[in-house]
Amino acid sequence: MAEPRISSIDGRLAEEFAVPSHIEEVKGKMSAFATHHAAAGHRVVLITSGGTKVPLESRTVRFLDNFSSGSRGACSAEYFIESGYAVIFLHRHRSLYPYTRTLSTINILDALQVRGEADGAGNFGEVVVNQQVLPNITKVLKKYQEVKDNRLLLPIEFTTLSEYLHLLKAAAQALSTIGNKAMFYLAAAVSDFYIPASEMPEHKIQSSDGPLQLSLNMVPKILSPLVKDWAPQAFVISFKLETDATILLEKARRALSTYRHQVVVANILDSRRGYVLVVTPSTQTELILAQEDIQNKLEIEERIVSNLTSAHSKFITEQVGL
Amino acid sequence: MAEPRISSIDGRLAEEFAVPSHIEEVKGKMSAFATHHAAAGHRVVLITSGGTKVPLESRTVRFLDNFSSGSRGACSAEYFIESGYAVIFLHRHRSLYPYTRTLSTINILDALQVRGEADGAGNFGEVVVNQQVLPNITKVLKKYQEVKDNRLLLPIEFTTLSEYLHLLKAAAQALSTIGNKAMFYLAAAVSDFYIPASEMPEHKIQSSDGPLQLSLNMVPKILSPLVKDWAPQAFVISFKLETDATILLEKARRALSTYRHQVVVANILDSRRGYVLVVTPSTQTELILAQEDIQNKLEIEERIVSNLTSAHSKFITEQVGL
Numbered sequence: 054m055a056e057p058r059i060s061s062i063d064g065r066l067a068e069e070f071a072v073p074s075h076i077e078e079v080k081g082k083m084s085a086f087a088t089h090h091a092a093a094g095h096r097v098v099l100i101t102s103g104g105t106k107v108p109l110e111s112r113t114v115r116f117l118d119n120f121s122s123g124s125r126g127a128c129s130a131e132y133f134i135e136s137g138y139a140v141i142f143l144h145r146h147r148s149l150y151p152y153t154r155t156l157s158t159i160n161i162l163d164a165l166q167v168r169g170e171a172d173g174a175g176n177f178g179e180v181v182v183n184q185q186v187l188p189n190i191t192k193v194l195k196k197y198q199e200v201k202d203n204r205l206l207l208p209i210e211f212t213t214l215s216e217y218l219h220l221l222k223a224a225a226q227a228l229s230t231i232g233n234k235a236m237f238y239l240a241a242a243v244s245d246f247y248i249p250a251s252e253m254p255e256h257k258i259q260s261s262d263g264p265l266q267l268s269l270n271m272v273p274k275i276l277s278p279l280v281k282d283w284a285p286q287a288f289v290i291s292f293k294l295e296t297d298a299t300i301l302l303e304k305a306r307r308a309l310s311t312y313r314h315q316v317v318v319a320n321i322l323d324s325r326r327g328y329v330l331v332v333t334p335s336t337q338t339e340l341i342l343a344q345e346d347i348q349n350k351l352e353i354e355e356r357i358v359s360n361l362t363s364a365h366s367k368f369i370t371e372q373v374g375l
Numbered sequence: 376m377a378e379p380r381i382s383s384i385d386g387r388l389a390e391e392f393a394v395p396s397h398i399e400e401v402k403g404k405m406s407a408f409a410t411h412h413a414a415a416g417h418r419v420v421l422i423t424s425g426g427t428k429v430p431l432e433s434r435t436v437r438f439l440d441n442f443s444s445g446s447r448g449a450c451s452a453e454y455f456i457e458s459g460y461a462v463i464f465l466h467r468h469r470s471l472y473p474y475t476r477t478l479s480t481i482n483i484l485d486a487l488q489v490r491g492e493a494d495g496a497g498n499f500g501e502v503v504v505n506q507q508v509l510p511n512i513t514k515v516l517k518k519y520q521e522v523k524d525n526r527l528l529l530p531i532e533f534t535t536l537s538e539y540l541h542l543l544k545a546a547a548q549a550l551s552t553i554g555n556k557a558m559f560y561l562a563a564a565v566s567d568f569y570i571p572a573s574e575m576p577e578h579k580i581q582s583s584d585g586p587l588q589l590s591l592n593m594v595p596k597i598l599s600p601l602v603k604d605w606a607p608q609a610f611v612i613s614f615k616l617e618t619d620a621t622i623l624l625e626k627a628r629r630a631l632s633t634y635r636h637q638v639v640v641a642n643i644l645d646s647r648r649g650y651v652l653v654v655t656p657s658t659q660t661e662l663i664l665a666q667e668d669i670q671n672k673l674e675i676e677e678r679i680v681s682n683l684t685s686a687h688s689k690f691i692t693e694q695v696g697l
Contacts (some may be wrong), residue, residue, distance in 0.1 A: 114442050114616065117437065117440075160475055162516055182502035246587045256619045261569035265567075265589075360687075
């Protein structure tokens, strides 16, 4: 497999994918966040999370999407913060969010109760959380507020593939200033295919025109310039989701040799909550949750994050000796 | 345009789209709900809401989707209930939900506060809603609870196109028992295209295979058997979303003459929150929110629902004379 030409990837990004209008503002925020936390002795991880939307029409009614609730990214963000990292959370709009994710399985109105009555003087009854419905709410809320008070989480949203690509580039450039203290944890489910703006119909495709033939181009592999050009000192983890277990390890190894980054976290769609394979150029480690662990509500992200923060420490230490 | 052959649509539904395993259970629930409310003198509206997911692989990583937050459907459900209807809310999993939709623009944890401290005896502090962040929460919560207590809302979820199609058919059959007291308000954004199970790859499509060619079949137009066979006495409204205003009215008229139902609510993507065109075989009525109305937080769904409930009354009255 020929190595992607980096200069052409940077060029394609500029030409074929619309630049979000707020890109410079967001880049400034990420840069200030990274500098501030590095000065305070924190490491900084950029987490990408959720799927990307690929429009089929420029006034978009239809789009291609990738399966991802954002659970892996949102959950991992919490464990990275527990481990002392500051987190830039680059996530799909409306995908799962750290801390809030624990409320996502219920309708919040089922957990609220009005207490007291309006007194006619503009004071309404109080609304309290029923802690039988949400038993962990005080714990979750206190953590959330602590993280907010200490500004340990910088949320950035994307919806389309174009936004994702440009925001990731901006993040990489913003984090390059803190060298090997930066980690990239690329858990988003990014489309491999897209329709270039020049080939896209403006209006909604009409079903009366008959069956639909779509021809999609390949999305540039931006892991390549990220590792080589944009943040060459950083510790970089990519994810590989497959449905076929027989090709998983080979695909992970091939990604490492193509992009020359540090780690691939590989997983299978059906077992992703209980099994991952952490692959580095010289090792492969299985992380597994047993049935008992799952009953005890342990999360595999705790083990993934523990494994990677140790590896990041080692990566930093080894470079001191160079 | 040739009229679709109904028998073949029913057949295609059974052959090409996987039947959800809980279909009979859901049909039973919808049927009991309709019978109960019709006996209590209520009319019943089936609202469909949100977009459909069309898998590109049988172990699905990638899918085609339709733009829809579910705002139109969720909002309309509230106004139908205000107008005395009982509502079956057939909606995309995680799309906007009646009442709860008003909390969707904030992170709920930003609206909660812990008050008091844990006392060590297992009693934790209370968690209360900050009503400066959510000024309407008591009103919304009381309405939500009233609707729940009176069982005026039956929520049914779908994710894929297959689930949607089979659940809509089941709903139509369940509602056929209450004749013209039933309304169908088909606001979901349903895909026009799909890949039949027989032509779908099992595993994740590999990007290393190069650019992607997709060939999608046309989804059967089930409005046709719904109107003719499944619920022939019901009052049926379909929606038409276009991006090109010049073809809107013509498309609405063509749908009415093809399917022979009662109303098309037609709208343009960019202006859908402030403008719709309500088209019947003999009339066309523009509903418009002025700038001032929008500032006063009026919702166009209030006018759509008002227009349609009147039309439904007239429809029922006219049939008495037949």
